[in-house]
Amino acid sequence: MHHAAHLQVHDIHKRFGSFTALDGVSLDIAEGELVCLLGPSGCGKTTLLRCIAGLERQDSGSLHIGPRDISTLPPQARDYGILFQSYALFPNLSVQQNIAYGLAGANRDEARQRVAEMLELVGLAGSEKKFPGQLSGGQQQRVALARALAPSPSLLLLDEPMSALDARVREHLCTELRQLQKRLGITTLMVTHNQDEAMLMADRIAVINQGRVEQYGTPREIYESPATPFVAEFVGQGNWLPFQGRQDGHARVGELSLRLPEAAGGAEQGRLFCRPEAIAIDPQQGDDNRFRAQVREITFLGNRCRLSFELEQLPGHPLLAELDPALLPRLGGADIWVALPSRSLQVFA
Structure with missing residues (x-):
């Protein structure tokens, strides 16, 4: 199942003043795999995602995408798409303009073609001319996903992408996102504090607590053979x-x-x-x-x-x-x- 590691996180440390946010985190994520970072709020999972994205700089440790060392590259040189919990769409731009935003350098016809493909992909064909304010939360999140995928990144980073949506929309979107991710074969790292979401979507889950990985394994391994009392208590009832x-x-x-x-x-x-x-x-x-x-x-x-x-x-x-x-x-x-x-x-x- 696991091909070569597409993303390698090696011994990442990050402090904010006297607070240690990441305490030696290592993970490897195979090409085409969906990995969830699961843990309580404040455990370091979003900090790790931000280090991978280049939005935070780790104090030590290294990051590789394929053979490229991206540890010190600026965000725009790292080849990923990112989706946050707040959809972060530009309210004054149309759906078309929002998605085309990441396609700098493409000519207009190419961009228009790509936007149409992306909307088709996320099930919103024909919404080019609408504005974010005319869309539901779930639809806005789909547009944000289309925008993240438009430049064909080799890595998709998701930060609690469903948490602002109500439960039914969330479950539906989770399933859709998982099917889409499999179809595109895009390596994906998703931060969540919701264990059901992680169990439903992930190939592997990294359970994080206080800046450390307590266990990294398949949903089944983590549920049936928790490595530590924390994992046993955090995932499922016991x-x-x-x-x-x-x-x-x-x-x-x-x-x-x-x-x-x-x-x-x-x-x-x-x-x-x-x-x-x-x-x-x-x-x-x-x-x-x-x-x-x-x-x-x-x-x-x-x-x-x-x-x-x-x-x-x-x-x-x-x-x-x-x-x-x-x-x-x-x-x-x-x-x-x-x-x-x-x-x-x-x-x-």
Whole structure:
């Protein structure tokens, strides 16, 4: 899947006064890949994007697009298109003029032809003469995308491009953008704090926290095998169980003894982590880590149900499970059996 790295970010450091925004970030992005930088606000993801764009200068480290070292080049020499959350269209220019803005040097007929192609591409054919104020937010964002793509850059940079749009438009535009990106085969780096957006769109996700990459992997790797407690907590829902002490493959959680997966790390104390959908409700009798539990709350979420429960031997520590609503009738009351399968437990020291 991964061809040669198209964008290489190597050991980037950036400080603002005494604040360290980027603390040694390295990433390589393959040609045609869509990578999301995901993290809470203030984690450094936008600073990294701005360094790649040449809008900020890193204190140390290097940036390459293909074989070219772009670390110190001015923005206009770096060969990328960029899209910000504020569409940043010129309100007094027509759609045609907005898109043609980046085509300096093309003659008028070429420019007009290219603008028409771009509008076709983003599904706004025939809107050349309109002004941004006559378009919806989603349409303005499409025009901004057309403008970013018009000069045929080899790299597309997206900074929270959907955050100003409402949820339905956003989801629709995400899907469209992803299909377009695949069709054009354009290497894309997108900043977002929205995990659903990252999961939906990315080939790989770099989870960033406090200026460092905590994990870089496919959406599935990040969800199923979080590398750090931060990643586990930031992406998806999860259950945490503090344990004190271990003995022949089991961990002590309060009064309980839980069997751990074969390859669990050797920490003597720490936390166990388990995804809600991994918890088995009404399990077979011989299943490992099978315990009595009390249902506290059931939340209906359409195609699934979320169950809040407490283990009988671990009162005051609510846990979440997710299950198919069709299984609800089988529960038959507040007292149930649950199992926390050992293979789905992760150990964090």
